[in-house]
Amino acid sequence: MISTPITADLLRGAIDVERTAHGLLPHRLPAWARRQIPDDQLAVAEAQPSGVRLAFRTRATTVELDTLPTKRAYRGLPAPADGVYDLLVDGHLTAQATVTGGNVRMIDMATGTAELHQGPPGTARFPELPAGDKSVEIWLPHTEPTELIALRTDAPVEPAPASGRRVWLHHGSSISHGSNAAHPTGIWPALAAAQGGVDLVNLGFGGSALLDPFTARTMRDTPADLVSVKIGINLVNTDAMRLRAFIPAVHGFLDTIREGHPATPLLVVSAILCPVQEDTPGPLAPDFSTGTLRFRATGDPADRAAGRLTLNVIRDVLAQIIERRAADDPNLHYLDGRDLYGEKDYAELPLPDEVHPDPAGHRRIGENFTRAAFAPGAPFGSA
Incomplete structure (x- = not known):
């Protein structure tokens, strides 16, 4: 077996990398932005490598990847x-593996605290791959921060050349991050990227799509041919701001992105249907009364008059903001998230915890986004 050093040029979908005592840790926010993170929720989410993959050319039929998840x-x-x-060969899912061991972050939902229990590294092994020269991608677990330690193959490896595909930069919440998806290429942005023939950079951060200025600056500075922002659910379920703060925050977020991408197709997407938050403000609270984790909204719908946000309030305001801005920005577009997952989808594929779709729901959202965004004449349709 040949050992190949894992370096940044083998990675796709990462914004930054950190050298640790064990190896290389991919990040989805740069170091300067990580120093501005105000809570552990986002600090963990951005280190979870959703959409991050190793990409290389090789004739190897056996690949081993040592990691510390x-x-x-x-x-x-x-x-x-x-x-x-x-593991994808020439773009097709060919093999899957898991890594036993690793660290465990034990979360207490009742208190909001977490404890880290350290464990040993492990190996993801992929034997009996197709013979011949090929492009290989290894997509990392989308919800496990993963330190990359060693790459071994039975033939030489070289970094994959540029694909020539357009780069799609997307920001959203836990659904974009991949909550409840079964595997990393099964998250809806990865499915849509594959169907749309683009390279994904996924800035979906579980619980943390909160119009943070450092996220907007990161997007401004990240090369991309297509940009989308999914806005709504986290602002409601955290009860993070009122309508008075929300409107200028949206404008500021879009203004910052436009500083780096002045004419790039920019798609603003509102939240998918989420019945518990459609007309009831947050905050959201965990509910274990049925024996499984579900969520319920704890706000008072009457408080909408005082500026508290719900999903319907946000959808209405976003549509108005984008309509007004689009008069001077023809590459700015709006998509109602209920076109990705609405009442008919909820009836067929209900949200298991009342907030996040299951694997079939991710497939549905990915398919609907492909039709809405990548079809000819759509915002991301090929020129």
Whole structure:
């Protein structure tokens, strides 16, 4: 077996990399932005490598990747399954593996605290791959921060050349991050990217799509041919701001992106249907009364008159903002998130915890986004 040093030129979808005591840790926010993060929620989410993959050319038929994952568990609930590594050959999902061991971040939902229990590294092994020269991608588990330690193959490896595809930069919440998806290429942005023939840079951050200025500056500075921003659910379920602050925050976020991407197609997407938050403000609270984790909104719908946000309030305001800005910005577009997942979809594929779709829901959202965004004449349609 040949050992190849894991360097940044082998990675796609990462914004930054950090050298650790074990190896290389991909990040989805740059170091300067990470120093401005105000909470542990986003600090963990941005280090979870959703959309991050190793990409190389090789004739190898056996590939081994040593990693140190940090897994997430919830006190009082069964341990989750190990994160999945997807290996693609020439763009097709060919093999999957998991890594046992690793660190465990134990979360107490009742208190909001977490403890880190350290564990050993492990190996994702992919034997019996197709012979011949090929492009290989290894997509990392989308919810496990993953330190990359060693790459071994039975033939030489070289970084994959530029694909020539357009780069799609997307920002959103836990659904864009991939919550409840079964594997990393099964998250809806990855599915839509594959169907749309583009290269994904995914800035979906679980619980943290909050119009943070450092996220907008990161997007401004990241090369991209297509940009989308999904806005709504986290602002409601955290009860983070009122209508008075929301409107200028949206303008400021878009202004900052436009500083770096003045004419790039920019698609603003509102939240998918989420019945518990359509007309009820947050904050959202976990509910274990049924024996499984579900969420419920705790706000008072009457408080909408005082400026508290709900999903319907945000959708109405976003549509107005984009309509007004588009008069001077013809490459700015709006998509109602209920066109991705609406009432008919909820009836067929209900949200298991009332907030996040299941794997079939991710497929539905990915398919609908492909039709809405990548079809000829759509905002991201080919020229």
